[in-house]
Amino acid sequence: MKLATIRTDGGHAAVRVDGDAAVEVGARDVRELLSEPNWRERAANASGRTHRLSTVDYAPVVPEPGKIFCVGLNYRNHILEMGRELPEYPTLFAKFADALIGSRDDIELPAVSDAIDWEAELAVIIGTTVRDAGLDQARAAIAGYSVLNDVTARDYQFRTKEWLQGKTFEATTPLGPVLVTPDELPADAEMTCEVDGEPVQKAGIGNLVFGPAELVSYISKIITLRPGDVIATGTPGGVGHARKPPRYLTDGSVLTTRITGIGELVNTARGRK
Structure with missing residues (x-):
């Protein structure tokens, strides 16, 4: 469904x-x-x-989630391209609902940043209140999956060791177009990202270091997860910041984020007027 x-x-x-x-x-x-x-x-x-x-x-498929957890460094190739070691535990940060936009809405480029990057991600949407979950309970708590792009202001992200300030600029994060229940999402579904029609990211959603049930279980030991909460599971290699030279979104850039079996986001980056 x-x-x-x-x-x-x-x-x-x-x-x-x-x-x-x-x-x-x-x-x-x-x-x-x-x-x-x-x-x-x-x-x-x-x-x-x-x-x-x-x-x-x-x-946005969930316009006002109570919580949005994001996971950094959760694909092996992205961890290596960013020059980091494989994590022992999930790297967590937050995002706020004001950052979310729909699957065809414009991305609002912040006037204060010229380093806006793309991060295609599989999003997990919670369907049952869950706390201190084991893997089976965590898996059962997942209502379904969606597509998210964790559009990031890299200059703000790396101003300090904490990432949040670069991750939650208003009207930058598309989420949608739909929630697909777990029974309809192929295990071998492929995620891709394109900028102006050029492929920049590609990975199977099964290539996560920490899978959806592991993430739900881990986070539920910290805080109660409730229906509509969102977990963005991390991005694969191919981000603009890691390129030589770095490449970022500019006014008019068209960002297409797609997961087979779910659908696609098509968002145009626009400077604030």
Whole structure:
């Protein structure tokens, strides 16, 4: 099953994606839907207002997550290209909801940075409240997966040893277009990223150092995870900052982030006006 949050005249609506149609399921957004214990049955059986998928305006699949955890250094090739050692534990940082945009929205280039980089990522979306989870419980707590690009201001990121300030600039992080439940996501799904049509990143989502269930288990020992919380699982090699010379997004750059079995984000970088 595929779920999305779309923008409507009245605000937002959670929808089930069926082929070329988006069917409203009676919740304001995907987070509200996931907060209901029977969300799977409700979404599967809904028969609300129907929209042509080609005309919908996607909001972030979870517009206002309670928490957004991000994982750094979680693909072997990216760890090596950044000159670091393989981690013993997940490298965690946070992002805030104001950073999120929809799958076709413009990326707002910060006026204070000229080092805006791309990071294609698989996003995990939590569907059940979970705390101190073992791997089986953690796996069962995953509602589904989505596509995220952790667009990063590298100059701000490396001003200090803490990364958050470079990771959560407002209106920079596309998330969507849909949530795909685990039963529909191929284990060998491939993630790619393109800048102006040029491939820059490519990896199988199974090549993570710490997989989704391990991350949910680890984070749940720190804090309770709740429906709609998001975990961005890390990026593979190919980021612009590691290139010689470095390459960054500029006004008009088109960033395409795709995971087979989920969908794609197509976002144009725009300078603030």
